[in-house]
Amino acid sequence: MYGILAAGYGDWPVIHQIAWLLGKLMNGIYNVMDSLFNVQNIGVCIIIFTIIIYTLMIPLTVKQQKWSKMSAVMNPEIQKINKKYEGKKDQNSMMKQQEELQAVYDKYGTSPTGGCLPMLIQMPVLFALYPVIQNIPNYVERVKNVYMPVVNQIMQIDGFQKIMEKIGEASPVLMNPSSYDYSKADTLVNVLYKFQDSTWTTLVEKIPSIEEIALSTKETIGHLSYFLGINIAETPWTMLRASIASASVIGIILAVIIPIVAGGSQFLSVKLQPQPQSDSENDMANSMKTMTYMMPLMSVFLGFTLPAGLGLYWAVSALVRCVQQVVINKYMDRKSVDDLIEESKKKAAKKREKNGAPAKEVRSMATTSTRNVKSGKSSMSEAERKEKLEKASQSKKNAKPGSLADKANMVNRYNSNNKK
Numbered sequence: 001m002y003g004i005l006a007a008g009y010g011d012w013p014v015i016h017q018i019a020w021l022l023g024k025l026m027n028g029i030y031n032v033m034d035s036l037f038n039v040q041n042i043g044v045c046i047i048i049f050t051i052i053i054y055t056l057m058i059p060l061t062v063k064q065q066k067w068s069k070m071s072a073v074m075n076p077e078i079q080k081i082n083k084k085y086e087g088k089k090d091q092n093s094m095m096k097q098q099e100e101l102q103a104v105y106d107k108y109g110t111s112p113t114g115g116c117l118p119m120l121i122q123m124p125v126l127f128a129l130y131p132v133i134q135n136i137p138n139y140v141e142r143v144k145n146v147y148m149p150v151v152n153q154i155m156q157i158d159g160f161q162k163i164m165e166k167i168g169e170a171s172p173v174l175m176n177p178s179s180y181d182y183s184k185a186d187t188l189v190n191v192l193y194k195f196q197d198s199t200w201t202t203l204v205e206k207i208p209s210i211e212e213i214a215l216s217t218k219e220t221i222g223h224l225s226y227f228l229g230i231n232i233a234e235t236p237w238t239m240l241r242a243s244i245a246s247a248s249v250i251g252i253i254l255a256v257i258i259p260i261v262a263g264g265s266q267f268l269s270v271k272l273q274p275q276p277q278s279d280s281e282n283d284m285a286n287s288m289k290t291m292t293y294m295m296p297l298m299s300v301f302l303g304f305t306l307p308a309g310l311g312l313y314w315a316v317s318a319l320v321r322c323v324q325q326v327v328i329n330k331y332m333d334r335k336s337v338d339d340l341i342e343e344s345k346k347k348a349a350k351k352r353e354k355n356g357a358p359a360k361e362v363r364s365m366a367t368t369s370t371r372n373v374k375s376g377k378s379s380m381s382e383a384e385r386k387e388k389l390e391k392a393s394q395s396k397k398n399a400k401p402g403s404l405a406d407k408a409n410m411v412n413r414y415n416s417n418n419k420k
Contacts, residue, residue, distance in 0.1 A: 018128035023139030025049065026132055030140045042136055042143065043227025046309055050316045053129065054324065060122055062328055066340050068274060070108055073337055077104050109345035133313050136232075137189045143224060147189045150217045153210045154188060163206050164188060172196055172238050192217075193225075194233050194307070229254050232309035240304070258311040259303030265318035267296035272325040274332070 029048050033039040078101060085097040105111050137144040154160050165177040173194045180187050195203070200218045204211045225232045229250075231239070236255045243251025270292045299318065303311040 014124055015128050015131075018124055019131045019139075022049075022053070022125075022128055022132045025052065026136070027140045030142060034142060040142075040224055041227060042140075042224055042232050042309065043230075043312055045140075046133060046232070046312050047316050049133075050313050051320055053125070054317060054320045057122060057125070058324060058328075061324065062331070064119065065274060065328060065332060066335075066344070067110060069332065069335075069337060070110060070340055070344065073341070074104060074108055074110075106348070108341050109343075109348035129313065130310065133309050134307065135190055135193070136309070137193050138186065143193075144189055146220055146224065147192050147217065148185070150192065150210060150213050151185050151188045153213055154207065155185065157207055157209070160207070164191060167191070167199065167202060167206065172199065172234060196231065196234050196238070227308075227312065228257075230258065230308050230312075232312065233307050235305060236308055236311060237304040239308075258308055258315055259300045262303040262311055262315035262318060263296040263300035265315055265322060266299040267292070269318045269321045269325060270295055272322060272329065274329070 026045060026049050029045045029052075030040075030042075033041075033045060033048070081097060081100045081104070084100075085093055088094070088097075101112075132139050137147060154164065157163070161182045165182045167173065168175045168180070168182065168191045169177055173191050175187075175191055175194070180190075182188065182191075195218075197218075200214060204214050207214075230236075236259055240252060240255035243249075243255055299314055302314060306314075
């Protein structure tokens with residue numbers, strides 16, 4: 001099931017491009033570890049890869065938590081406005097509600113999407129990580145080269161495609177021939193990457209002529225795919241069942257270690273995040289309580305059912321987030337809400353001025369209090385409204401030749417002349 005899902009979104013345009021970029025990073029990490037330290041291990045590369053990715057995401061995480069801290073101050077004002085217009089569905093009321101809500105966001109120098117934007121930016125990156133880790137040989141050339149000799153010999157056998165499809169559609173590979181082209185070398189490399197000891201035995205039984213190179217490849221990839229005795233390409237659940245069948249205590253421990261670490265670190269990561277105050281009207285607080293227990297359970301489930309390489313990534317990413325969260329919490333503790341609001345207002349003011357909004361207008365919006373916005377009334381007086389309309393009308397009459405306003409005047413004159 002996961003293989004189909006990963007293959008699906010891995011081909012999405014944006015995800016595909018990000019995965020290609022992340023694949024280059026993974027390939028670079030492997031080459032550096034191999035060339036400088038003579039370390040040829042996919043598990044080590046996944047750990048370094050995960051640390052780098054989440055380090056690059058720190059600014060987005062900080063921005064998201066700043067927004068969360070400010071939202072605790074904004075929410076009472078927002079709830080007050082929403083309650084004020086509760087049940088009013090006419091266009092005039094809805095427009096006034098939006099104006100008042102926008103005034104609150106302007107006052108604090110933020111926007112309704114301030115908390116969602118960092119997450120929306122992170123999501124494509126997170127989705128793109130999975131195809132890279134799931135299919136390492138697609139992105140790491142030196143790993144792919146280990147499999148190519150045996151793949152080349154397999155492809156010289158008559159009827160190899162049918163043989164490999166039969167092996168590939170079964171557990172533990174689970175690559176449906178209807179979704180993958182078994183006539184291509186890259187597909188066969190991905191199939192072999194997911195092999196376990198028993199699968200190599202099956203391959204040799206089906207194609208005896210490749211026994212020597214198959215066993216040689218199996219031995220070579222041992223130090224590539226095994227991390228602390230765990231096969232990166234194998235699911236811990238499969239390892240657990242095999243270990244129970246053989247009564248191997250060490251095997252059982254190795255099978256459960258990644259899922260347990262993934263769940264425990266995920267629980268700690270959620271607990272370290274700033275917790276909203278428990279409030280009957282605060283949906284965020286209820287969501288955080290649900291996440292505290294649901295995310296770790298999901299991590300344990302995924303840790304058992306996905307290949308161990310993905311489980312390793314899941315566990316390491318949670319551990320990295322724990323360390324980052326401790327540092328971010330100390331940083332945020334030194335920042336008062338007033339300081340955050342002031343910083344946010346200054347950034348918003350600079351952005352508006354850059355886009356052409358006058359500084360005076362920016363300061364006015366930033367200091368507007370929604371308490372002074374009265375229901376059903378505009379903040380602009382009737383005299384000011386007439387004055388602006390007169391200025392707009394005069395500006396329209398004095399439009400420069402060729403301008404949009406001049407063209408609009410021409411259209412109006414044409415319509416007036418041809419009006420019956």
